[in-house]
Amino acid sequence: MKKQTKWWLSLVAVAVIGGGAWGLQHHQDQQTITVGSLGGDVETWQQIAKSPVTKQAGLKIKVKSFTNPVQLNDATAHGEIDVNAFQSWAYLENYNHEHPKKQLAALGTTYLEPMGLYSDKYQQLKALPDGAQIAIPNNPANTARALALLQAAGLIKLKATFTSTSGTNQIAANPHHFKFLEIDDTTGPRVLKSTDAVVIGNTIAQEGHLNVLKDALYHEQVNQSTKDNINVMATAKAQSHNKRYLKLVKLYHAKQIQAWVTKRFHGTKVEVNKPLSYLEN
Incomplete structure (x- = not known):
């Protein structure tokens, strides 16, 4: 009888331990x-x-x-x-x-999300005048991304040493003598009224009720060159x-x-x- 009792208690212990382990796993999953x-x-x-x-x-x-x-x-x-x-x-x-x-x-x-170049003053890219002020994000990754966008748009040319964290000192040619104003990323939509054009990331553009596919003068194309983005x-x-x-x-x-x-x-x-x-x- 004692052997049967020990066998039964052992079975219960295994069940409890097993159930506890399942419960722990279930808790971890949740x-x-x-x-x-x-x-x-x-x-x-x-x-x-x-x-x-x-x-x-x-x-x-x-x-x-x-x-x-x-x-x-x-x-x-x-x-x-x-x-x-x-x-x-x-x-x-x-x-x-x-x-x-x-x-x-x-x-x-x-x-x-394609980054875009926006303007309240001009409706076409070619309308941007010489000497126009263009606002770009001031954090390294997005500064470089904005400059790459402007190069893709044909507005500037970058040096061969340009990297994904480069700044305006890596501009090789600026034939239209654009002036660059570095701003906090989040202020892009608000800066539109006080400058000629602004490069804005899409998350921030959306908050400013801007659609990059419809409202931007130019936006990034989805291809191998934009994989860092x-x-x-x-x-x-x-x-x-x-x-x-x-x-x-x-x-x-x-x-x-x-x-x-x-x-x-x-x-x-x-x-x-x-x-x-x-x-x-």
Whole structure:
């Protein structure tokens, strides 16, 4: 009888331990992932957080809104934010270069938003007069991106040594004698009234009720030359292989989510579902 009792107690113990392990795993799967974002991407992730496909993936998402991109990257590096979704590959690379003790890593690609050149005063690119003042973003990654855009538009020529973090000192030729005013990225739409033209990133342009495909004098074309401008999801470097975080990348590219993004942002967030090697090569 004692042997039977011991056998029964052992069976119960195994069941409890096994059930506890399953419960722990289930709890881990359901553990909330905090996603930090800014601008229009906050709305996207709020939509993703409440989407049925997120629940089906066994994920729970909490979204935190930021207004300062450096603060958001700092919070991610410190683990206060699990994953962030707002920045281009070039911006991430530049952040890591400037913050060697706060390294981040990309989890996957999301989209490309064409950067555009806008003007309240002129309706065509060729109408920009010699000596016109053009406002460009003042952070290194977007300064270089803006200059590359102006070169693609045929307005300036850049030096062969130009890189993804170069500034105006890398302009080789400025035949129209344009004057460049470096401004905070977020002020682009407001600066339109006080300058001849402004280069604005699409997230900020959307906030200013501008559609890059319709309102810009010129905008980036989606091709190999703009791959540094593809947006990525990022996390602290130590978490780069976190399986739960990597699930967020697949979640973003779910058909239901992409249908919502396309409708909400009028096609200006062009989906890019590429391996990270596409950016690194």
